[in-house]
Amino acid sequence: MEFLQTAFMQRALIAAVLVGITAPAVGIYLVQRRQALMGDGIGHVAMTGVGLGFLLSASPVWTATLVSVAGAITMELIRAYGRTRGDIALAMLFYGGMAGGVLLINLAPNGSNANLSSYLFGSLSTVSPSDVTAISLLAAFVVLVTVGLRRQLFAVSQDEEFARVTGLPVRALNLLIAVTAAVTVTVAMRVVGLLLVSALMVVPVAAAQQITRSFAVTFVLSVVIGTAVTLAGTVTSYYQDVPPGATIVLLAIGVFVVLTVLATPLAGRRARALRSAEAAGQTVTAGIPGVTPAQDGSAGRRSTDDLTV
Numbered sequence: 077m078e079f080l081q082t083a084f085m086q087r088a089l090i091a092a093v094l095v096g097i098t099a100p101a102v103g104i105y106l107v108q109r110r111q112a113l114m115g116d117g118i119g120h121v122a123m124t125g126v127g128l129g130f131l132l133s134a135s136p137v138w139t140a141t142l143v144s145v146a147g148a149i150t151m152e153l154i155r156a157y158g159r160t161r162g163d164i165a166l167a168m169l170f171y172g173g174m175a176g177g178v179l180l181i182n183l184a185p186n187g188s189n190a191n192l193s194s195y196l197f198g199s200l201s202t203v204s205p206s207d208v209t210a211i212s213l214l215a216a217f218v219v220l221v222t223v224g225l226r227r228q229l230f231a232v233s234q235d236e237e238f239a240r241v242t243g244l245p246v247r248a249l250n251l252l253i254a255v256t257a258a259v260t261v262t263v264a265m266r267v268v269g270l271l272l273v274s275a276l277m278v279v280p281v282a283a284a285q286q287i288t289r290s291f292a293v294t295f296v297l298s299v300v301i302g303t304a305v306t307l308a309g310t311v312t313s314y315y316q317d318v319p320p321g322a323t324i325v326l327l328a329i330g331v332f333v334v335l336t337v338l339a340t341p342l343a344g345r346r347a348r349a350l351r352s353a354e355a356a357g358q359t360v361t362a363g364i365p366g367v368t369p370a371q372d373g374s375a376g377r378r379s380t381d382d383l384t385v
Contacts, residue, residue: 084200084201084203085200085310085314087203087204087205087207087208088200088201088203088267088310088314088320089307089310089311090208090211090212091203091207091208091211091266091267092267092306092307092309092310092320092324093303093306093307094211094212094215094263095211095215095263095264095267095268095276095302095306096276096299096302096303096304096305096306096307097215097219097299097302097303098215098218098219098222098260098263098264099115099260099263099264099268099273099276099277099280099302100276100277100280100281100284100295100298100299100301100302101218101219101222101223101260101295101298101299102115102218102222102253102256102257102260102277103115103276103277103278103280103281103298104281104291104294104295104298105222105229105230105233105253106253106257106277106278107278107281107282107285108230108233108234109233109253112274112277112278113274114148114151114254114257114274115257115260115261115273115274115277115278116170116271116273116274117147117151117166117169117170118144118147118148118151118257118258118261119144119261119265119270119271119273119274120169120170120171120173120174120270121143121144121147121148121169121170121173122140122143122144122147122173122177122258122261122262122265122270123140123173123174123176123177123178123195123196123270124143124147124172124173124174124176124177124180125139125140125141125142125143125144125177125262126139126140126177126180126181126192126195126265126270127176127177127178127179127180127181127183127184128143128180130180130181130184131180131181131183131184135206135207135210136195137206137207137210137211137214137262137265137266138210140261140262140265141210141214141258141259141262143173144258144259144261144262145255145258145259147169147173147258148254148255148257148258149251149254149255150169151166151169151254152250152251152253152254154166154169156247156250177192178192194266194269195265195266195269195270196269196270196271197269197271197272197319197321197322198265198266198267198268198269198272198319198320198321198324199266199319199320200267200310200313200314200320202266203266203267207266211263211266214259214260214262214263215263217256217259218256218259218260218263221252221256222256225249225252226291226295228244228249229249229252229253230291231244232244232246232249232250232253233253236250257277260273260277261273264276267306267310267320267321267324268306268320268321268324268325269319269321271321272321272322272324272325273321275325275328275329276302276305276306276324276325276328279325279328279329279331279332280298280299280301280302280305280328280331281294281298282332283298283301283328283331283332283335283336284297284298284301284335286332286335286336286338286339287335287338287339301328301331302328304331305324305327305328305331306324308324308327309321309323309324309325309326309327310324312327
């Protein structure tokens with residue numbers, strides 16, 4: 077294959093695979109927490125880190141990581157402790173991050189509008205060997221957290237109060253989710269772009285939820301979808317000379333539409349099965365016919381199989 081012969085495409089494909097894995101792996105927890113747009117906010121803040129990297133002649137990936145992590149922690153603290161004016165504080169953080177990034181890039185001796193565009197919307201040719209190294213290390217951290225602590229993260233994402241009662245360190249886990257989301261944004265910014273990374277966190281998860289019910293299956297399928305669309309979008313971008321980020325997001329939305337259409341008959345059959353179970357006198361708990369609250373251990377809580385957003 078021709079595109080595999082060029083060094084920059086080899087690097088871009090490696091980065092695309094890592095992005096396709098990490099973005100949905102974090103996104104599934106954000107969707108569960110009703111924080112689907114958190115990645116978008118972190119992307120705005122990360123712009124200041126990119127600009128700082130250009131200004132200091134340092135790697136923008138690492139400076140963006142540091143700034144976005146600080147921003148994500150601030151966002152989580154505002155969410156936890158903010159009251160009536162919390163949304164205003166978040167808005168200032170988002171817009172200030174974007175404005176700071178634009179200003180710093182223009183002040184930097186090696187900054188330019190072209191550089192800014194590549195970080196906002198992704199670019200295949202700008203993925204350097206050092207970027208691949210940084211992205212690989214950051215992606216490894218994301219995978220270790222999202223897979224190794226999946227039970228704890230799911231519990232705190234599904235029901236914070238129940239997680240606190242069971243003895244889980246809810247505050248620490250909330251901060252860990254925020255930090256992992258921030259790292260994922262910087263992993264994805266070279267391929268998808270800071271303005272579109274949130275879509276890759278959310279859309280593959282939403283697509284997978286159309287045909288799955290369990291958390292584990294949704295997790296795996298969303299990662300498969302994410303990897304497929306990032307690879308397909310990267311190759312399409314090479315041949316058609318279109319922005320990779322926009323192409324990847326549109327492909328992900330296309331997958332969502334297709335799975336939604338395919339899932340409609342399945343949803344109808346599931347609804348009929350539930351009505352039949354209720355008519356037969358079976359107890360229906362969390363959408364599972366014939367299972368009592370005592371049997372599934374929920375005692376009225378939402379089942380861990382319930383991924384409805």
